[in-house]
Amino acid sequence: MLAWTILISFLGAAALVLLPAESRRAARHTALLTALAGLACALAGAVQYERSAASGTPVDLVNFSWIADLHIHFHLAADGVSITLVLLTGIAAVAGVLFSWNIERRTREFFALYLALIGSVYGVFLSFDLFLLFVFYELAIIPKYFLIAVWGSTRREYGAMKLALYSLVGSAMVLVGLIAAYVVSGAQTFDLTELAKYHFPAAFQHWAFPLVFVGFAILAGLWPFHTWAPTGHVAAPTAGSMLLAGVVMKLGAYGALRVAMTLFPEGLRAWQNEIALLAVIGIVYGATVALVQRDLKFVIGYSSVSHMGFVLLGLMTLSKIGLSGAVLQMFSHGIIAGLLFAVVGRMVYDRAHTRDLTELQPMNLSALAPFAAVTFVIAGAASMGLPGFSGFIAELQVLAGAWQVFPRLTLLAGVGILVGIAFMVRVWIKAFFAEGDIKASAIPIEPISMPERAGALVLLGTTVLIGLWPGLLLNLITPTLNSTLFQGMVKGGPQ
Amino acid sequence: MTLSLDWMIPLIPEEIVIIFALAALAVDFAIVRRMNPAVRWRVIGATACAGCVGAMIWIGRATNYGTSEMLALSPLTQFIKLALLGLALVVVVLSLDARFTRHTGEYYALLLLATAGLMLLISSENLLMIFIALEILSVPLYVLTAFDKTREASAEAALKYFLFGSVAAAFTLFGISLLYGMTGELGLGAIAAKLRTQPVEPVCYAALVMTLIGFAFKVAAAPFHFWAPDVYEGAPAPIACFVASASKVASFFVLAKIVIDGFGPIRGGAAWNDFRAGWMPVLAVLAVLSMAGGNIAALAQTSVKRLLAYSAIAHGGYALLAFFGNARQMLPALLFYVITYALTVLGALAVAGAVENSANGDRMAAWAGLGRRAPLLAVCMFIFMLSLAGIPPLAGFFGKFYLFTAAAAGQPHLGMLWLVIVAVGASAISLYYYLQVLKQIYAVPPPAGAMPLRASRAALFPIALLAALVIVFGCAPGWLLGRLSAVLNSSAF
Numbered sequence: 001m002l003a004w005t006i007l008i009s010f011l012g013a014a015a016l017v018l019l020p021a022e023s024r025r026a027a028r029h030t031a032l033l034t035a036l037a038g039l040a041c042a043l044a045g046a047v048q049y050e051r052s053a054a055s056g057t058p059v060d061l062v063n064f065s066w067i068a069d070l071h072i073h074f075h076l077a078a079d080g081v082s083i084t085l086v087l088l089t090g091i092a093a094v095a096g097v098l099f100s101w102n103i104e105r106r107t108r109e110f111f112a113l114y115l116a117l118i119g120s121v122y123g124v125f126l127s128f129d130l131f132l133l134f135v136f137y138e139l140a141i142i143p144k145y146f147l148i149a150v151w152g153s154t155r156r157e158y159g160a161m162k163l164a165l166y167s168l169v170g171s172a173m174v175l176v177g178l179i180a181a182y183v184v185s186g187a188q189t190f191d192l193t194e195l196a197k198y199h200f201p202a203a204f205q206h207w208a209f210p211l212v213f214v215g216f217a218i219l220a221g222l223w224p225f226h227t228w229a230p231t232g233h234v235a236a237p238t239a240g241s242m243l244l245a246g247v248v249m250k251l252g253a254y255g256a257l258r259v260a261m262t263l264f265p266e267g268l269r270a271w272q273n274e275i276a277l278l279a280v281i282g283i284v285y286g287a288t289v290a291l292v293q294r295d296l297k298f299v300i301g302y303s304s305v306s307h308m309g310f311v312l313l314g315l316m317t318l319s320k321i322g323l324s325g326a327v328l329q330m331f332s333h334g335i336i337a338g339l340l341f342a343v344v345g346r347m348v349y350d351r352a353h354t355r356d357l358t359e360l361q362p363m364n365l366s367a368l369a370p371f372a373a374v375t376f377v378i379a380g381a382a383s384m385g386l387p388g389f390s391g392f393i394a395e396l397q398v399l400a401g402a403w404q405v406f407p408r409l410t411l412l413a414g415v416g417i418l419v420g421i422a423f424m425v426r427v428w429i430k431a432f433f434a435e436g437d438i439k440a441s442a443i444p445i446e447p448i449s450m451p452e453r454a455g456a457l458v459l460l461g462t463t464v465l466i467g468l469w470p471g472l473l474l475n476l477i478t479p480t481l482n483s484t485l486f487q488g489m490v491k492g493g494p495q
Numbered sequence: 496m497t498l499s500l501d502w503m504i505p506l507i508p509e510e511i512v513i514i515f516a517l518a519a520l521a522v523d524f525a526i527v528r529r530m531n532p533a534v535r536w537r538v539i540g541a542t543a544c545a546g547c548v549g550a551m552i553w554i555g556r557a558t559n560y561g562t563s564e565m566l567a568l569s570p571l572t573q574f575i576k577l578a579l580l581g582l583a584l585v586v587v588v589l590s591l592d593a594r595f596t597r598h599t600g601e602y603y604a605l606l607l608l609a610t611a612g613l614m615l616l617i618s619s620e621n622l623l624m625i626f627i628a629l630e631i632l633s634v635p636l637y638v639l640t641a642f643d644k645t646r647e648a649s650a651e652a653a654l655k656y657f658l659f660g661s662v663a664a665a666f667t668l669f670g671i672s673l674l675y676g677m678t679g680e681l682g683l684g685a686i687a688a689k690l691r692t693q694p695v696e697p698v699c700y701a702a703l704v705m706t707l708i709g710f711a712f713k714v715a716a717a718p719f720h721f722w723a724p725d726v727y728e729g730a731p732a733p734i735a736c737f738v739a740s741a742s743k744v745a746s747f748f749v750l751a752k753i754v755i756d757g758f759g760p761i762r763g764g765a766a767w768n769d770f771r772a773g774w775m776p777v778l779a780v781l782a783v784l785s786m787a788g789g790n791i792a793a794l795a796q797t798s799v800k801r802l803l804a805y806s807a808i809a810h811g812g813y814a815l816l817a818f819f820g821n822a823r824q825m826l827p828a829l830l831f832y833v834i835t836y837a838l839t840v841l842g843a844l845a846v847a848g849a850v851e852n853s854a855n856g857d858r859m860a861a862w863a864g865l866g867r868r869a870p871l872l873a874v875c876m877f878i879f880m881l882s883l884a885g886i887p888p889l890a891g892f893f894g895k896f897y898l899f900t901a902a903a904a905g906q907p908h909l910g911m912l913w914l915v916i917v918a919v920g921a922s923a924i925s926l927y928y929y930l931q932v933l934k935q936i937y938a939v940p941p942p943a944g945a946m947p948l949r950a951s952r953a954a955l956f957p958i959a960l961l962a963a964l965v966i967v968f969g970c971a972p973g974w975l976l977g978r979l980s981a982v983l984n985s986s987a988f
Contacts, residue, residue, distance in 0.1 A: 066973070067893070067972055067973050067976070068973060068977075069827070069973070069976045069977075069980065070897065070900065131896075134887075135887040135888060135892075138886055138887050138892070139886070139887055139888070141886065141926075142881060142886060145930060146933075146937060146938070149934055149938045150937065150938045157934065157938070161927065161930065164926060164930060165923070165924075165926065165927060168923040168926050169920075169923050171923075172919045172920055172922065172923040175896075175899070175919050176912070176915060176916055176919050179896075179899055179900050179903045179912075179915060180903060180909055180912060182900065182903075182904075183900070183903045183904045183909060184909070187900075187904050
């Protein structure tokens with residue numbers, strides 16, 4: 001069932017390419033149907049997985065020999081961690097289409113690239129052959145570039161190229177590590193579970209781990225390699241930023257966990273403290289920079305760097321609670337960042353034609369667009385990590401896990417949370433609730449449309465649902481972290 | 496004394512090509528000279544096509560393999576000849592709508608003669624034969640490069656090509672004569688046997704380097720690449736395609752043959768922990784210079800053809816990585832890479848030719864909005880560019896991946912990983928300039944009042960076919976790899 005998500009997305013993209021260029025309506029509906037079908041498959045697959053495999057082991061979906069000379073298999077499989085992220089991708093994809101309903105220029109091409117990106121992301125999350133995973137990982141670069149370069153806004157060509165080159169440099173590092181791991185293990189397999197059983201020499205792990213981990217983590221916004229993230233998010237069209245923050249950054253974190261950490265547990269031990277330090281610097285730095293931004297999108301862009309720092313910090317704890325917090329934070333941040341970008345990019349920028357906080361201040365947006373204001377306030381509260389939202393559970397778990405390993409760094413991360421509350425309150429006041437000079441009726445503003453409301457409700461509903469009932473996802477995540485694949489990593493060596 | 500013609504039998508495919516080359520001349524002189532150009536190009540082009548197809552059919556049917564001192568006929572050489580004939584056939588078809596010269600017969604005759612030179616080169620087992628074949632290949636190419644008499648660039652390119660080529664040939668000849676002086680042999684196998692038993696003298700390394708220079712020129716490896724940008728830009732488009740694809744495949748194959756068969760005993764080492772004199776360090780230096788120089792120079796180009804030329808230099812550098820693989824993987828990796836690369840660059844240059852014809856130049860600005868003006872050409876160029884950049888699931892990605900894996904696995908203790916790191920890094924940089932072209936095509940709107948670009952069917956059909964092949968070989972590389980290992984196993988190379 002889950003393998004269909006990939007196929008459906010690429011088929012949808014292909015169908016869009018074949019549509020006549022003028023049919024915008026048909027393009028939108030095709031994209032929405034494809035995204036919904038993908039989400040349906042993801043949900044069905046998740047239910048099926050939870051019923052059948054309570055032990056959290058990976059379940060094979062597709063496995064056949066692809067390139068026999070190099071022992072490469074087309075191997076798709078799923079466990080709790082990948083299913084969590086597949087669900088996130090499905091939800092983000094549907095919401096992204098809804099928030100792109102107003103794209104009038106080259107609609108068909110936009111949605112074709114969009115669905116190709118979604119398909120590649122599903123592919124990364126479901127690949128259990130490293131070659132295949134890398135193929136999907138690289139495949140995602142091109143749609144990202146064009147989505148930003150053609151449909152983006154501020155400095156779009158610069159942002160697009162920066163993102164493409166950062167991604168490619170990251171994947172180049174990963175590629176070197178993968179080839180080296182393949183050769184060292186005897187050039188017999190690219191299969192993830194097989195390679196995880198192989199005991200790589202400690203000296204090899206000590207340089208291979210940082211290479212592969214950082215290669216992936218560049219895309220997760222690891223400080224100081226995060227600089228693509230704010231410019232990329234700002235330059236991207238609304239759905240582009242939603243996907244970048246929502247799922248593309250998770251590709252990096254997922255790769256770091258799934259590949260770098262499981263293959264090289266000893267290297268992980270050796271570099272654990274350094275990477276945790278970078279993660280915490282990211283948390284504090286991202287929040288602090290967000291505090292002084294004038295462009296609303298830059299605020300959200302830097303806040304993503306900060307929140308992804310929690311994911312990386314959680315990964316470095318190597319405790320079950322920290323790891324499950326990290327995975328949950330990937331999901332939670334994907335939903336919340338998507339929502340924030342949707343409000344800023346679609347509801348505010350497309351109507352007010354500015355994202356500058358000083359220019360928004362006199363507009364009194366809370367009166368002009370109350371729906372946007374309410375959505376933003378709720379999303380901001382979720383982003384701060386208030387109880388009742390998914391971010392609370394996730395960040396709490398990360399901090400609890402981190403407290404046991406890095407108490408001092410955890411205190412710093414706590415400061416990061418406080419700054420996070422501060423920048424969000426600043427944005428609330430400046431963008432929405434300042435007492436404006438201009439009368440509300442002075443600017444004609446188009447009302448919030450149905451697709452926007454639907455998209456916002458989907459995302460809001462998800463974060464509240466997981467916030468109130470985190471067991472829905474933790475039941476998927478926790479058993480998987482107890483499975484042999486991840487236990488080797490936690491215990492510092494293969495079983 | 497009886498006159499035996501048996502010696503001619505192994506060379507029948509080459510002879511077919513030469514006969515059709517002469518036939519193209521004869522048809523031109525005798526029949527179609529006074530007809531209108533469209534008919535004339537088609538009739539003579541059809542003759543040239545017939546030559547290529549005839550030779551392919553013969554190769555496909557014949558199974559008389561064997562090796563003499565001079566020539567080797569094995570499933571492997573025949574397979575590569577088939578690939579070369581296929582590439583030549585595409586060039587012949589692409590030329591059908593060319594109108595840059597009135598000398599149609601001579602044009603096709605020279606093209607076929609160069610193809611015959613390529614085929615002979617593949618089979619040669621003797622340094623002198625290799626040299627002769629190289630000249631049979633090169634001289635027609637020098638002339639063909641100058642064939643567009645309406646453009647100064649064409650003459651300039653030909654002059655540069657000729658001057659660099661002849662100096663490089665002189666080096667090679669000098670290297671061969673030194674080798675002959677030391678070993679008294681010209682056959683590759685015999686030289687290797689002598690090198691294995693004799694103590695290796697210093698002058699031997701001089702001979703090695705000089706011989707390799709000639710081939711470094713042929714494959715446009717830095718620092719012997721200076722002719723390439725001018726030839727790619729100045730030569731008539733189909734000839735640039737031929738130089739970039741078929742000529743490159745053959746040169747790489749012969750280079751592999753020489754260093755493995757002939758210089759096998761003095762391979763030396765280029766691993767980070769084991770640097771010894773021999774051909775390995777020479778090729779490693781060439782590879783690094785080509786990858787770095789080619790990619791950096793390409794970043795600054797504004798003409799797409801020159802950009803492709805510098806990217807070709809970089810790709811030559813990647814291909815050199817195969818020489819560090821182990822015996823089992825080296826040739827499949829090299830051949831898969833150069834064959835798929837040839838298909839890709841042939842297509843890209845053909846698109847560049849079509850754009851140049853309609854826009855009077857191939858500056859970046861001429862590509863603006865091509866996605867609107869010629870959707871099919873644009874999609875094909877999209878595929879070619881991404882394949883060159885090494886984006887999956889296209890042939891260029893798997894080709895590079897296989898090369899890099901082979902090189903990393905080739906020497907013990909990941910000895911050549913440093914070169915793989917250079918290659919992967921260079922390849923990451925290269926995405927920048929390929930995306931510049933694609934940005935012009937898709938992101939930049941067409942200039943106001945731009946007309947749709949109509950490419951002729953003779954150009955569109957081969958370009959679309961090449962793009963399809965690039966996708967197929969990328970998604971399912973198993974077929975070509977399987978063929979390559981099958982012919983390699985039965986050739987005992």
